[in-house]
Amino acid sequence: MLLVASNLSNVYANNRGLKNASFSVRSGRILALAGGNGAGKSTLLRLLTGQEKPLSGELIWQERQAIRFMPDDIDFPSMLTATEVIQLLASLKSVGSNEQEKVLKRVGLWDVKKQKVQQFSKGMRQRLNLAQSLLGNGPLLILDEPTNGLDPYWIAELKKIILQEKAKGCTVVFSTHLLAFAEEIADDILVLHDGEILMSGDLKEILAEENYTTLENLWLKKLNL
Numbered sequence: 263m264l265l266v267a268s269n270l271s272n273v274y275a276n277n278r279g280l281k282n283a284s285f286s287v288r289s290g291r292i293l294a295l296a297g298g299n300g301a302g303k304s305t306l307l308r309l310l311t312g313q314e315k316p317l318s319g320e321l322i323w324q325e326r327q328a329i330r331f332m333p334d335d336i337d338f339p340s341m342l343t344a345t346e347v348i349q350l351l352a353s354l355k356s357v358g359s360n361e362q363e364k365v366l367k368r369v370g371l372w373d374v375k376k377q378k379v380q381q382f383s384k385g386m387r388q389r390l391n392l393a394q395s396l397l398g399n400g401p402l403l404i405l406d407e408p409t410n411g412l413d414p415y416w417i418a419e420l421k422k423i424i425l426q427e428k429a430k431g432c433t434v435v436f437s438t439h440l441l442a443f444a445e446e447i448a449d450d451i452l453v454l455h456d457g458e459i460l461m462s463g464d465l466k467e468i469l470a471e472e473n474y475t476t477l478e479n480l481w482l483k484k485l486n487l
């Protein structure tokens with residue numbers, strides 16, 4: 263077990279956010295944080311990454327680990343090239359030039375590395391965001407909506423990258439609206455709705471217990487849709 267959250271809440275003035283969430287993150291596994299708009303996914307990720315402190319409840323880390331993080335959006339300085347962005351962020355993480363080249367290749371931006379970010383499409387900026395999160399050796403990789411803006415080819419590549427990180431022994435936590443994507447690669451799921459946990463645990467076990475073959479159908483049933 264990497265961490266255990268107990269009755270974790272972060273409720274904003276509008277009474278929205280995350281309410282009484284108890285769950286665990288298991289080491290070396292892929293956890294998909296799923297749910298619709300406003301379900302509380304980013305709020306939960308801000309608590310995990312320490313960007314916000316919980317209003318109540320506890321987050322107990324069994325082993326404190328360095329986190330690599332892909333936020334849902336980064337406003338990269340538009341006058342910098344992809345290489346310059348990666349160099350800048352790599353220097354903060356003391357990552358050498360070999361690895362900088364490797365991450366740019368992994369996300370398919372090596373050939374356009376000298377282009378300024380302002381000339382990048384949304385998908386290219388998202389891949390640069392993914393590249394910066396892959397720098398370094400932090401054993402916990404957290405990705406907020408990593409499929410946003412990616413075409414089907416890059417969604418398939420993202421899947422491979424997440425599985426490669428797991429194969430290296432990393433724990434991966436990612437948020438998504440795409441239940442089919444979550445289902446394809448996640449070992450564990452945490453499904454949120456209106457700030458509360460709808461389902462959590464081992465994905466295969468949950469589907470078997472509920473006698474459902476797809477997460478989407480189970481989600482629709484739980485919401486009475």
Ligand SMILES: Nc1ncnc2c1ncn2[C@@H]1O[C@H](COP(=O)(O)OP(=O)(O)OP(=O)(O)O)[C@@H](O)[C@H]1O
Pocket residue numbers: 274275276278279280297298299300301302303304305306439
């Ligand atoms: N800083 C804030 N101030 C007030 N309300 C907030 C704040 N951050 C989030 N919320 C509210 O908390 C709820 C959960 O938001 P959150 O961004 O965590 O959801 P999400 O599941 O990531 O949604 P989406 O898929 O749309 O990105 C929403 O109703 C949102 O309006």
